[in-house]
Amino acid sequence: MVMTTTQENRIYASAAEAVADIFSGAMVCVGGFGPVRNRAITLCQALADRTDVRDLTLVANSFPHQPLAENKLVKKFIGAFGGSVYRRAAASEEGIRSGEIEFEPSPQGILTERLRAGGGGIPAFFSPVGVHTVVADGKERRTIDGKEYILETALKPDFGLIRAEKADALGNLTGIGSTLNFHPAMAAASKVTIAEVDEIVPVGSIPPEEVKIPGIYVDRIVVRDPELNKAEEAAEIQRRARREVPKDVEKVGLSQDLMALRVANMLKPGQYVNLGMGIPTKVSNFIREDQGVFLHAENGILNYGPEPDEDEYRWYYYNAQGVPVTALPGAAIFDSLAAFTMARGGHLDVVVLGGLQVSAGGDLANWWAPYMAAGGMGGAMDLCTDVPELIVAMEHVTRDGEPKILNECDYPLTGKACVTKIVTDLAVIDVTPDGLVLRELAPGVTVDYVQERTEPQLLVAADVREMQF
Amino acid sequence: MVMTTTQENRIYASAAEAVADIFSGAMVCVGGFGPVRNRAITLCQALADRTDVRDLTLVANSFPHQPLAENKLVKKFIGAFGGSVYRRAAASEEGIRSGEIEFEPSPQGILTERLRAGGGGIPAFFSPVGVHTVVADGKERRTIDGKEYILETALKPDFGLIRAEKADALGNLTGIGSTLNFHPAMAAASKVTIAEVDEIVPVGSIPPEEVKIPGIYVDRIVVRDPELNKAEEAAEIQRRARREVPKDVEKVGLSQDLMALRVANMLKPGQYVNLGMGIPTKVSNFIREDQGVFLHAENGILNYGPEPDEDEYRWYYYNAQGVPVTALPGAAIFDSLAAFTMARGGHLDVVVLGGLQVSAGGDLANWWAPYMAAGGMGGAMDLCTDVPELIVAMEHVTRDGEPKILNECDYPLTGKACVTKIVTDLAVIDVTPDGLVLRELAPGVTVDYVQERTEPQLLVAADVREMQF
Numbered sequence: 057m058v059m060t061t062t063q064e065n066r067i068y069a070s071a072a073e074a075v076a077d078i079f080s081g082a083m084v085c086v087g088g089f090g091p092v093r094n095r096a097i098t099l100c101q102a103l104a105d106r107t108d109v110r111d112l113t114l115v116a117n118s119f120p121h122q123p124l125a126e127n128k129l130v131k132k133f134i135g136a137f138g139g140s141v142y143r144r145a146a147a148s149e150e151g152i153r154s155g156e157i158e159f160e161p162s163p164q165g166i167l168t169e170r171l172r173a174g175g176g177g178i179p180a181f182f183s184p185v186g187v188h189t190v191v192a193d194g195k196e197r198r199t200i201d202g203k204e205y206i207l208e209t210a211l212k213p214d215f216g217l218i219r220a221e222k223a224d225a226l227g228n229l230t231g232i233g234s235t236l237n238f239h240p241a242m243a244a245a246s247k248v249t250i251a252e253v254d255e256i257v258p259v260g261s262i263p264p265e266e267v268k269i270p271g272i273y274v275d276r277i278v279v280r281d282p283e284l285n286k287a288e289e290a291a292e293i294q295r296r297a298r299r300e301v302p303k304d305v306e307k308v309g310l311s312q313d314l315m316a317l318r319v320a321n322m323l324k325p326g327q328y329v330n331l332g333m334g335i336p337t338k339v340s341n342f343i344r345e346d347q348g349v350f351l352h353a354e355n356g357i358l359n360y361g362p363e364p365d366e367d368e369y370r371w372y373y374y375n376a377q378g379v380p381v382t383a384l385p386g387a388a389i390f391d392s393l394a395a396f397t398m399a400r401g402g403h404l405d406v407v408v409l410g411g412l413q414v415s416a417g418g419d420l421a422n423w424w425a426p427y428m429a430a431g432g433m434g435g436a437m438d439l440c441t442d443v444p445e446l447i448v449a450m451e452h453v454t455r456d457g458e459p460k461i462l463n464e465c466d467y468p469l470t471g472k473a474c475v476t477k478i479v480t481d482l483a484v485i486d487v488t489p490d491g492l493v494l495r496e497l498a499p500g501v502t503v504d505y506v507q508e509r510t511e512p513q514l515l516v517a518a519d520v521r522e523m524q525f
Numbered sequence: 526m527v528m529t530t531t532q533e534n535r536i537y538a539s540a541a542e543a544v545a546d547i548f549s550g551a552m553v554c555v556g557g558f559g560p561v562r563n564r565a566i567t568l569c570q571a572l573a574d575r576t577d578v579r580d581l582t583l584v585a586n587s588f589p590h591q592p593l594a595e596n597k598l599v600k601k602f603i604g605a606f607g608g609s610v611y612r613r614a615a616a617s618e619e620g621i622r623s624g625e626i627e628f629e630p631s632p633q634g635i636l637t638e639r640l641r642a643g644g645g646g647i648p649a650f651f652s653p654v655g656v657h658t659v660v661a662d663g664k665e666r667r668t669i670d671g672k673e674y675i676l677e678t679a680l681k682p683d684f685g686l687i688r689a690e691k692a693d694a695l696g697n698l699t700g701i702g703s704t705l706n707f708h709p710a711m712a713a714a715s716k717v718t719i720a721e722v723d724e725i726v727p728v729g730s731i732p733p734e735e736v737k738i739p740g741i742y743v744d745r746i747v748v749r750d751p752e753l754n755k756a757e758e759a760a761e762i763q764r765r766a767r768r769e770v771p772k773d774v775e776k777v778g779l780s781q782d783l784m785a786l787r788v789a790n791m792l793k794p795g796q797y798v799n800l801g802m803g804i805p806t807k808v809s810n811f812i813r814e815d816q817g818v819f820l821h822a823e824n825g826i827l828n829y830g831p832e833p834d835e836d837e838y839r840w841y842y843y844n845a846q847g848v849p850v851t852a853l854p855g856a857a858i859f860d861s862l863a864a865f866t867m868a869r870g871g872h873l874d875v876v877v878l879g880g881l882q883v884s885a886g887g888d889l890a891n892w893w894a895p896y897m898a899a900g901g902m903g904g905a906m907d908l909c910t911d912v913p914e915l916i917v918a919m920e921h922v923t924r925d926g927e928p929k930i931l932n933e934c935d936y937p938l939t940g941k942a943c944v945t946k947i948v949t950d951l952a953v954i955d956v957t958p959d960g961l962v963l964r965e966l967a968p969g970v971t972v973d974y975v976q977e978r979t980e981p982q983l984l985v986a987a988d989v990r991e992m993q994f
Contacts, residue, residue: 146720173650177911181642181650200648200678209669226819226828226855232734244866260854265701266734267857270827272797272872274820298827328741350695350741358694358739385729386695388736397713400646403741442646 071102089237090378110485138430165396165438174210175244188472216246227271308479334410417514421467441472452480540571558706565721607899634865634907643679645712657941679863685715696740702841778950803879885981909940921949
């Protein structure tokens, strides 16, 4: 904690003053997950304007603000996603492609865990995440109680740029909805934490129970510039409006919606379920209200419901894909650290992920392919670490008609021997110790048709049948 | 998560049913810190009534419920305190003394951290706490970035008995005041978590932001028996009433109150300060309202104030000594895990601890002496791990007149080379690289008088002076 002689010292008149001592070569972490409004854009822009600053190591879930790359402040980026989620071919991705920005991909949950460790005096811990992947390269391995782990080390950034709803002059911060994500762990980890807030409220107006980040972690407070965010937010709303369900090309097999429906029908009452990006995201549209399924998202919400109508829309309730959701009765919010504690600790019952490739032994590759610049595993590696049922929902073949179910994956792995079930546009296949068992066929699809498009030899279940919806 | 087919399955009609499958040899953790009302006594009593159960390993801050020891259910106790805090010579202490109950003392913060690790898939982590103490015995050591650490392993109890304010049928729990302490970490860690609550409320009546323990961790819910608690609570209130400031024996040197006042005057505006047990607890009575000092307590409250008047008393605001406090404007609450993240992470500015012995090199021994049965380091080891200023406030000599400031400590250490200042009834002494420097003398006390009662040779500051208040 930087010593504060009077409480008011923490409130800074401008973002420029608050970031004035960020130095070349510093490690800077930036919170946020999903909507731009959840990132400290006022602070990021003030930092990007500091064109005297060079060689920053930036730590964030995804690249937080393109001007930081455009103005060439960043030497290295440690993140779960190599590019901005929303802008393709942005400056950060160009930088990574050209080698100008070094990219260290990190599993999302382990990224928050490394930050929290840094904030809590823990220099290193053994992690079950990404043990059989590139994440383990060069790291110490150890088998504990028969299971393999790798040693992950703490992150202690020099500066943290975080976002919150309200602040008091003592630095206590509130958060609302599913917006906490990386912010609490980064506040604890950073030597100097700078918070961008909507509003400064009098000391005493925040009940102690509602403080989400205690002032002990917060050194400086800046009120956000709503004008600066407005342009970014409008662009985001436009992008969201364009994100309509794509018309399925006429083809044999299921539409993506029907695949999502098939998966939704597999979920049982009382199950805690995480839905990954791509087709899995659509599953939430097909879960019935009375189904009793609890959806979990990595940014920090449990028991969320479908996309809200226009009048029920609240920007601060969204899922890990940044898609607006409703908080169902009995919902709970928390941060990404807690979300991944649930995942790694084996508290989820089902995880549904997209896939680029699945092997006969249940290996999954879903975060990088040669046509991508940086890629990024997001939270997938964390999610597949300890879950009894991992369903992969994907097209059966690539756009070029190549099988995606292979004897062995070519692409870098997300997880080894973790997939239990594959749902494609053509079939439902179980991964069993004996091999891949074909259980269900899409309407009009034959066993031979599926086998021709699948590299490993399939076992055909005695009761193989047409999918029911 | 134990699969739940209907939501209502989590609500149990009786505590007896909820603990019916706890088996001999199981590991059972019990939350709570301070007041008996913060422990799941209804569940503990139902378990104690299961006289068919034997050989439990109990994990808790302090021994949670004497009938568990009286009825001989416990084989081993892992805790920060070896006995009940309130009842001396209770069955648990007798059991530890006789060797019938094995006692594994654990630093308080590391205990919560080991539980959280167990709940989050982390099998082991390097810890800076207790490195030079018995806590390190038999543990792997490693130097990282020039600092020594020991490897601590996760705890994964079979059952967790926790306490909360309200629950909904989905298992979402609320907490109020500084009552969270070990409960969230234990909920995450336990294979089966059983919560004892004041009240069950309809699903949807708890705003998502107010859920302190999400339902994903909670398997069973029982409403507390207020009659059962009543007797225990009354005893506690009686004990509190008896806890009056002891009349200082007529003697040379300062009263305990004056020692506390001297320490209080050393604290600077903006400092985050933790006060340990004994004389340090009294310091809070002498901090001025306008002093701008923020008090931190290990059970999970920041910015608490003095003991409240009768009409301001709320049972759920208390400090780590279990003493009722007020939540000052700008207070924040959290759990013990967060409280110790702050401590270990170097976020506190000053820690004030009591002492049994302090060495010339600044070693501290304050948790066990030969006249104690079990002792217990509480949070002291965690608190002295990474704090720039560690003040020990203690009597200068033992009741028998023996020096407590020694060349080397005889008793087991709490921390090595961690003390920066010693405040006694006779003097204020700085621990410096050159040795112990005598800075201030109590009124009427001479340099020689202090030196005669101090084993190491003291350096006398050029400006040594009488203490000012």
